[in-house]
Amino acid sequence: xxxxxxxxxxxxxxxxxxxxxxxxxxxxxxxxxxxxxxxxxxxxxxxxxxxxxxxxxxxxxxxxxxxxxxxxxxxxxxxxxx
Amino acid sequence: xxxxxxxxxxxxxxxxxxxxxxxxxxxxxxxxxxxxxxxxxxxxxxxxxxxxxxxxxxxxxxxxxxxxxxxxxxxxxxxxxxxxxxxxxxxxxxxxxxxxxxxxxxxxxxxxxxxxxxxxxxxxxxxxxxxxxxxxxxxxxxxxxxxxxxxxxxxxxxxxxxxxxxxxxxxxxxxxxxxxxxxxxxxxxxxxxxxxxxxxxxxxxxxxxxxxxxxxxxxxxxxxxxxxxxxxxxxxxxxxxxxxxxxxxxxxxxxxxxxxxxxxxxxxxxxxxxxxxxxxxxxxxxxxxxxxxxxxxxxxxxxxxxxxxxxxxxxxxxxxxxxxxxxxxxxxxxxxxxxxxxxxxxxxxxxxxxxxxxxxxxxxxxxxxxxxxxxxxxxxxxxxxxxxxxxxxxxxxxxxxxxxxxxxxxxxxxxxxxxxxxxxxxxxxxxxxxxxxxxxxxxxxxxxxxxxxxxxxxxxxxxxxxxxxxxxxxxxxxxxxxxxxxxxxxxxxxxxxxxxxxxxxxxxxxxxxxxxxxxxxxxxxxxxxxxxxxxxxxxxxxxxxxxxxxxxxxxxxxxxxxxxxxxxxxxxxxx
Numbered sequence: 001x002x003x004x005x006x007x008x009x010x011x012x013x014x015x016x017x018x019x020x021x022x023x024x025x026x027x028x029x030x031x032x033x034x035x036x037x038x039x040x041x042x043x044x045x046x047x048x049x050x051x052x053x054x055x056x057x058x059x060x061x062x063x064x065x066x067x068x069x070x071x072x073x074x075x076x077x078x079x080x081x082x
Numbered sequence: 083x084x085x086x087x088x089x090x091x092x093x094x095x096x097x098x099x100x101x102x103x104x105x106x107x108x109x110x111x112x113x114x115x116x117x118x119x120x121x122x123x124x125x126x127x128x129x130x131x132x133x134x135x136x137x138x139x140x141x142x143x144x145x146x147x148x149x150x151x152x153x154x155x156x157x158x159x160x161x162x163x164x165x166x167x168x169x170x171x172x173x174x175x176x177x178x179x180x181x182x183x184x185x186x187x188x189x190x191x192x193x194x195x196x197x198x199x200x201x202x203x204x205x206x207x208x209x210x211x212x213x214x215x216x217x218x219x220x221x222x223x224x225x226x227x228x229x230x231x232x233x234x235x236x237x238x239x240x241x242x243x244x245x246x247x248x249x250x251x252x253x254x255x256x257x258x259x260x261x262x263x264x265x266x267x268x269x270x271x272x273x274x275x276x277x278x279x280x281x282x283x284x285x286x287x288x289x290x291x292x293x294x295x296x297x298x299x300x301x302x303x304x305x306x307x308x309x310x311x312x313x314x315x316x317x318x319x320x321x322x323x324x325x326x327x328x329x330x331x332x333x334x335x336x337x338x339x340x341x342x343x344x345x346x347x348x349x350x351x352x353x354x355x356x357x358x359x360x361x362x363x364x365x366x367x368x369x370x371x372x373x374x375x376x377x378x379x380x381x382x383x384x385x386x387x388x389x390x391x392x393x394x395x396x397x398x399x400x401x402x403x404x405x406x407x408x409x410x411x412x413x414x415x416x417x418x419x420x421x422x423x424x425x426x427x428x429x430x431x432x433x434x435x436x437x438x439x440x441x442x443x444x445x446x447x448x449x450x451x452x453x454x455x456x457x458x459x460x461x462x463x464x465x466x467x468x469x470x471x472x473x474x475x476x477x478x479x480x481x482x483x484x485x486x487x488x489x490x491x492x493x494x495x496x497x498x499x500x501x502x503x504x505x506x507x508x509x510x511x512x513x514x515x516x517x518x519x520x521x522x523x524x525x526x527x528x529x530x531x532x533x534x535x536x537x538x539x540x541x542x543x544x545x546x547x548x549x550x551x552x553x554x555x556x557x558x559x560x561x562x563x564x565x566x567x568x569x570x571x572x573x574x575x576x577x578x579x580x581x582x583x584x585x586x587x588x589x590x591x592x593x594x595x596x597x598x599x600x601x602x603x604x605x606x607x608x609x610x611x612x613x614x615x616x617x618x619x620x621x622x623x624x625x626x627x628x629x630x631x632x633x634x635x636x637x638x639x640x641x642x643x644x645x646x647x648x649x650x651x652x653x654x655x656x657x
Contacts, residue, residue, distance in 0.1 A: 006343060009328045009336050012366060021339075021366055048324055050539060055345035055356075055515075055639055057543055071343035074328060075336075075539055 001066035002026055003036065008073040011042065027064065034060035036070060050075045092192035092301065097208060097215050099286045100139070100198040104215035109192045115594075118148030119175040119565035120604055121193055122164030123611035126173055129195070132618030136168035136278070137255055137285040139199035145186060145246070145291075146194075148177075148568015149604075150587055152187030152301040154388030155313060156320055157573035159184045161263065162565060163246075166619070167277040169257040169445070169487055170504040170529040173615040176279055177533075177565055179385040180263035180272030185244035186210075188298035200287035205253070209239070211294040220289040225253065227438040227475075228262050231290065232270040239292050241268065247290035249440020252280030254477055256485035257505075258445035259284065262437070265394070266387045271407055275442035276531060277506060278487075304593035312586035319583070320576030321390060329393040329572055330382050334411035335365030337510070337538075341415070344544060345639045346515030348508070349419040350461055351451035352501040355515045355637050359424035363414050368397070368426060377402015391572050397430045406434040412532070415510025416447025421454060421467055428464035435471045441485060446471070448488035448500075448507030456495035499635075504529035504625050511536065513628050514637040514644045516544045521554035521646055525626045525654040527612035533571060535561050547646040551654060559657075562612075563605030577601070606657070613655055623652045 005023050007013065013020040027036060033051055037060065042049070051058045052071040064070070094113075097104045116124050122144050126132075134140030144164040151159050161183035167174035186194065189210060196208070205224035209216045223231040228249040235245055244264055251259035259280025263272040303309045320326055328336055338360055341347040345355035361367055372379040372395065379398030384391075385408070396407040409430050417429045436443045450467055453459055458480075459466040473481030483494045488507040492500035501508040506529030513520025518537030526534035535558035542549050564574055567584065577584055585598050596603075616622075628644045636643055 006339065008339055008343075009332050009366060010324075019366070019370060022361075044324075050340075050541065052343050055343060056545065057344075057541055071340070073340055073343065074324060075340060 001029055001031070001064070003064055003066070003068045003070050005036070005040070006069070006071045008071065008075070010074050011072055031064050032060065033058055033062050033064060033070065036064065037072070042072065044074060048074060092187070092190050094193050094195065095191050095210070095215060096195045096197065098198050099196060099288065100201045102217045106214070113192070116149070116604070116607070117151070117192070117566055118146055118160065118162040118177065118568045119562060120608035120611070121146040121566070122162050122175045123173060123608050123615065125193060125195065126164060126166065126615050127611050130166060132166070132615050133620070134166060136166045136171070136282060141166045141282060141285070143196040143279065143282050143286055144193060145182070146192070147183040147187050148566060150591065151183040151568040153303070153309070154184070155587070156317060156388055156390040156576070157386065157570035158568055159386045159388070160568040160570060161186065161274070162568070163261055163274040163279050165279055165282045167279070167529070168255070168281045169278040170506050170621070172504060172529070172619050172621045173527050173612040174277035174279060175528065175565065176260065176274040176276045178263050178272040178274040179570065180265050181244040181387070182246050182263040182293065183568060184387070185293040185295040187301045188295035189293065190298070190301065196286050196288070199285065204287065205289040206287050207235070208288055208291045209294065210291065212297045224289055225250070228270050228440045229438050232264065232268070235290055235292060236268060239294060242294070242296050244293040244295070245270065245290055248280045248283050248288070249438060250475065250477070251439045251441040251485055252284040253289070254482065254485065255281040255284045256441065256474070256482060257281055257490065258441045258449070258485050258487045260440060260442050262440060265385045269407055271437060272385055273437065273442070275444065277529065280440050303591050305590040309587060309590035312583045312590055315580050316576050316583040316587070317390065319580035320573070323575040323579055325575045326391050329391050332365035332369055333393040333395050333408065335368050335395070335409065335414060337365070337411040338414060338419070339364045339366065340538065341511060344515055344538065346512040346538070346544070347419055348415060348501065348510055348512050350422055351420060351455045351499060352508070352512065353499070353637070355512045356639055357419035360419070362424045363418045363426060363429070368409070371426065372398060375400065375402055378404040383407065393572060397426070399427060405430040406437065409433055412509045413443040413447065416444050416451070417467070420447055420451045420510070422461035423464045423467065425464065432464070432468060432471060435468065435475070439474055439485070441474070444509050445487045445507045446484065448502065449484045449491040452488050452491045452497050452500055453484060453495065455497050455499055458495070498631055500629060502530055503628065504621060506530050511538060512637060514632055514642045515640055517547055517644065517646055518542065518544065518550040518553040518557070520628055520644050521550045521651065521654070522558055524628050524651055525554065526558060527609065527616045533561065534558055545640055545642055550646050551650045555654060555657065558609060559602050559605035561605070562608040563601035566604040566608050609655070626651050626654065
């Protein structure tokens with residue numbers, strides 16, 4: 001299956017073609033958000049990440065579906081005081 | 083010469099604009115433990131009839147530095163400005179960075195209270211210095227725009243002064259007018275924007291307040307070593323926080339893609355939660371653009387001396403010349419997607435014009451969205467949007483309507499879809515997609531205001547109506563606490579990682595013995611006082627509501643309505 005990933009701010013990728021912040025990723029069926037993070041070699045802890053699948057807050061254990069839109073944001077509590 | 087130091091205590095400076103007199107008074111005991119937003123609320127409850135006319139002699143214009151202001155602690159030198167709001171008819175505190183707060187503390191000013199109404203016409207400059215307070219005719223700066231007036235005032239009073247000033251919007255007493263303060267580079271861009279306090283300043287006949295603290299001195303610290311230790315801990319926590327780097331590199335402009343990612347980016351006058359051109363207005367794109375343009379562009383810029391986060395920026399055009407500084411998320415959101423305008427250069431130029439008029443970009447952006455709904459402009463037409471902003475500059479009836487904010491614009495043009503609570507426009511977070519922030523909009527005594535309690539970073543289901551009141555309450559209490567300290571919202575990253583430093587800094591500064599819950603104690607007190615003032619002004623639970631159309635009209639992509647129950651909203655202040 002294929003999901004679309006939106007990388008935010010410091011997670012953007014430097015490539016020879018320039019900065020990449022939107023990419024398609026092929027994953028085996030039944031993959032979880034955590035598997036996607038591992039595939040992308042994102043090593044930030046869950047405390048340091050905010051995840052959204054199809055515009056809803058997601059947990060790392062959530063199973064992904066073909067065509068999902070995944071936003072990966074290095075944004076954590078603070079600021080809003082929450 | 084006024085002796086500002088012997089007791090080493092901060093004083094209350096009271097200025098009467100009718101008599102053009104002033105007095106310096108000891109701080110009342112019940113005010114001593116407060117600063118910033120909490121002190122503004124306390125003074126309003128103690129001294130201002132909540133039923134007074136906001137632009138009349140009964141209202142007072144207040145300036146109160148936060149409790150930690152004066153020591154160049156990173157991101158902790160904010161000034162709170164307050165009064166009864168002409169926009170909401172209720173309590174108002176609006177805070178800003180820049181140098182005003184720091185310089186007021188160097189004159190030993192705990193609170194500046196400006197009262198009464200001018201006996202005669204004309205515009206005045208209020209000069210504050212160790213010599214005391216003095217009125218001087220504004221002369222040739224009267225009628226000038228913000229960016230024209232500030233350099234002339236600096237020429238007149240010296241490059242070292244701090245200035246709080248109004249633009250033509252404040253002179254016209256428009257409800258969207260704010261009060262602008264100089265940043266560390268002397269640019270008058272740090273605006274106490276919300277709620278029409280610029281109109282209150284205009285009603286007092288003051289074009290500018292100039293603070294000359296060259297001969298003043300830093301406020302005293304009771305236990306200097308303890309203070310420095312706590313400061314070190316706080317700085318360490320702030321600097322090691324990953325979010326600090328995000329904000330240094332991208333500023334608040336990191337938010338468009340995040341809000342869009344949650345389906346909560348207000349688009350087309352709050353009718354969609356995602357924007358097809360979000361990449362073009364993103365902080366990530368802006369950073370690339372500014373690095374490429376170079377010249378005066380800066381992606382990382384501090385608004386206050388001593389700030390280590392430096393979330394601000396200077397937006398330069400194709401020629402590298404600065405168009406505006408800063409260009410922030412809320413401005414991008416309300417003037418960009420909200421109007422379906424996707425060119426950052428156009429948004430930056432509109433931002434400059436609105437700043438120059440001395441108006442709140444959120445309120446004007448929302449008013450333009452309502453104007454577009456009414457057919458006064460096409461969505462996406464930045465040329466027409468600029469023409470409408472120019473109507474405000476000309477002071478035409480249409481311009482004055484727009485400059486009075488989104489709610490007034492909706493009334494005049496018969497538009498139901500107005501994104502406002504208690505008369506104040508929402509900022510760039512959709513309450514139907516980020517419902518905790520919707521609760522904040524509904525229940526904050528300030529009216530719709532994201533800075534009162536933003537919940538988008540919380541790891542909750544933002545669409546679940548049952549968890550939002552608790553979340554918003556916690557966030558609002560913390561934010562009211564930070565606003566009482568004079569701490570920027572982003573100082574919260576450091577304080578959240580090392581919460582004991584708030585207690586330690588306060589105890590060291592004031593020789594207090596407060597506990598680790600002091601942030602919440604201060605926050606709760608501020609909110610209770612604000613609520614008390616509003617109840618006296620006739621703003622009750624009936625006003626703690628999201629506009630009715632947002633409970634009915636579904637927002638794509640989630641097709642969500644605002645469905646937090648009214649019963650729960652009414653429980654907000656029961657803690």
